[in-house]
Amino acid sequence: MAERYDVALVAVGTHGDVLPFIALGHELAQRGHGVSLAAPAPFEAMARRAGLAFEPLGTVADYEAVIRQPDLWHPQQGFRPMFDYALQVVEATCLWLGATRARGVDLRVVASPLSWGARLAQDLYDLPTATLHVMPFLIESRYDPPRLPGLALPRILPASWRAYVNLGVDAVAVGPFTLPPLNAIRARLGLDPVNRLRHWWNSPSRMLLMFPDWYAAPQPDWPAQAVQLGFPLVDRFGDVPAMPPELDAFLAAGEPPIVFTYGSAMRQGAAFFDTAVQVCQRMGRRGVLLAPQGGQIPKPLPAGLIHLPYAPLSTLLPRSAALVHHGGVGTVAQALAAGIPQLVVPVAFDHFDEGRRLKDRNLGTTLSRRAFRPARAARVLGRLLADPVVARATAAARARMAEGRDAIARACDQVEALGAARQT
Template sequence: MQIKLVAVGSHGDVLPFIGLGAELVRRGHAAVLAAPAPFAQLAARAHLPFHALGTRADYERTVAVPDLWHPRRGAFVLFDQLAPTTEQTYDWLARTSAPGETLVVASTLGLGARVAQDKLGLPVVTVHVMPLLVESRHAAPVLPGIPLAHVLPSRLRHWLGRGADRYVIGPAALPQLNALRERLDLAPVRRLRHWWNSPTRILLMFPEWFTAPQADWPAQAAQVGFPLVDRLGDTPSLSSELSEFLAAGPPPLVFTYGSAMRHGQAFFRTACALCRTMGRRGVMLAPESGQMPTDLPEGVIHVPYAPLSVLLPRAAALIHHGGIGTVAQALAAGIPQLVVPVAFDHFDEGQRLQRLGVGAMLGRRRFTPGRAAQALNRLLASETVAQACAETRMRMTREDGVSAACDEIERLIAR
């Protein structure tokens, strides 16, 4: 049986699937990955056959839209750009797959796989890499764009989420999705966040101690743990320049606003000022130098990419956007985190870190050198935070989310 992996999104969405594919190939399975074109080289490095969805220009055009990073308007940008990928995914699966010979493992936004399941009868495993994507009345996630959502009762957050389905997510996603389904003689989807869950199997790639399982989750869901796969990224090791910088002084603060962010100039300006205010060294991670101030302070270095699993154990703290992959790497390193959320799941992840006692959160407008210094000084001086970070680091050493997910996929194949 061939396993077709479909991953739509940025590094945090695609790298887990490269990890899954590499492990499945190592176990002797025939696997191929369909993902945005910029990830072809990473798949090749992992010896994973690759099918490009769209072009590199398509991907860059999407991440360059400023409103993609707006807590509410981002949904319209995301799903508008996603529509061609959905049809491309369906067409690829329709041309190359057959029931009984193919298993599809798809990310949340790999909607073309769910269309193929409905039209062609292909078995599909849906993979959610973040808790935000799983609805629950009892423990509703914190959605972006809702003021003070974290202080609201869970049932009220869930009710507001249903409102978001009707007035934001539905209008953004369903017209183009249902136009494709109509051409295929399929009934329209009424609510995306219900339909995107495959009835075959759902894998939740976060552990129970981070997000407790809920009685109203789908019965076909299985929790498998975080996928720590950053060494499958742009490079598996630190550059010589960064290695020399780390060896030349005390552990620095590390700053990142995500691999897909192209509008982080204000964040990195504040980051540089924060390093000066605190008298600390800093590492700025950003794929494009245009986001950096032209006059970096002494003791601050910019690098386009570094594997966090290698860098963060040598850092004092991580200041970032709140993406789930970045969160998991800092938990594994056992260092405090300050989250400056942008959109999507970032607000929800920040709240979870605060509940675990390993981090704090500042809104973008409140992210100033003075306020950030106060928050970081509290985190770095707290024995309670240090103990909580050490506990999460130990928990992470006992888990292997990629291996556990592959075990679930093999059990499904055996059935």
């Protein structure tokens, strides 16, 4: 076993951002390292169930205030509430890491891209730090630029032009409200200003990319410190670690259902789930509706449909026919592992980019929120379920996912190598 040391994990975001860190921490703890997770307060129970010490970033009320903002689910404005939250916890994160270091702890840090306090601590204290990315959307490239939410540039445009537009969006929409407060903190600490947020938030030491090369091919201009590891399948660390008995009974009672989810943080999904009910009725299919808040679900539900706040997708989706969802990368990965087609109804963030990647690989397709209506959605799902090209592509994806299930273990190897490099 590698030499024992302490690892501080810092994750800012929702379930899809935080659960991979909990899985990583669990594996590192199994290897004998001391592990602490700093994350939004609602994730404390999940972290402690995985055996991790926990440092809350803000309160439960702070987190709820963010995810209840309607702008969070706006294609162009969605990033702002989450970036505001990231700014709120910068100093607390940096102080926590500084205090840990001051106790003489041999410390390594793994941080999400929005964990700016960890990058600040790296610059201030020279802490060995890796940035962990769960989505290709946040990796810039002139050769394969990600599709930004609400910005449907024609694919016929050269990639370099689309990348240039992306840079312009950063400069106009992101920099003006994030860089001044961030640089004010840096100035107080005696650090030079940051010019581009999406360049600086990557650790110059190591970047761990948690998606496979067959889903997002490595590009010549990716940072040299980037290491591609594969999808983490980590839902066993989520709200419910096992299949709820009522769902198990429902699945056993009939044909595989269509599963509908709009993400763990969604609070404005009533129209989506209303359409979901009508789609199932039009198609004569059973359906599973996953939503943390029952207020989003029509009542009473017709026969053949069931609502649950949460279910482990790793056990649900292999017994399902298709998945309709927002396009979060963690949900995408679970459907790929199950080998079922996906219909993405994108909202914000990386959803549009993930939908484009699925469509390009014949693994599913997309419908805009406006186009997601019962008749059209039923037709699209019917075509996906009947298309032999989609069936072959999803079967191939399932096989590839089965071959790459040790992504978390490989990420742990990289963290241990980061520590070893520090000691030489």
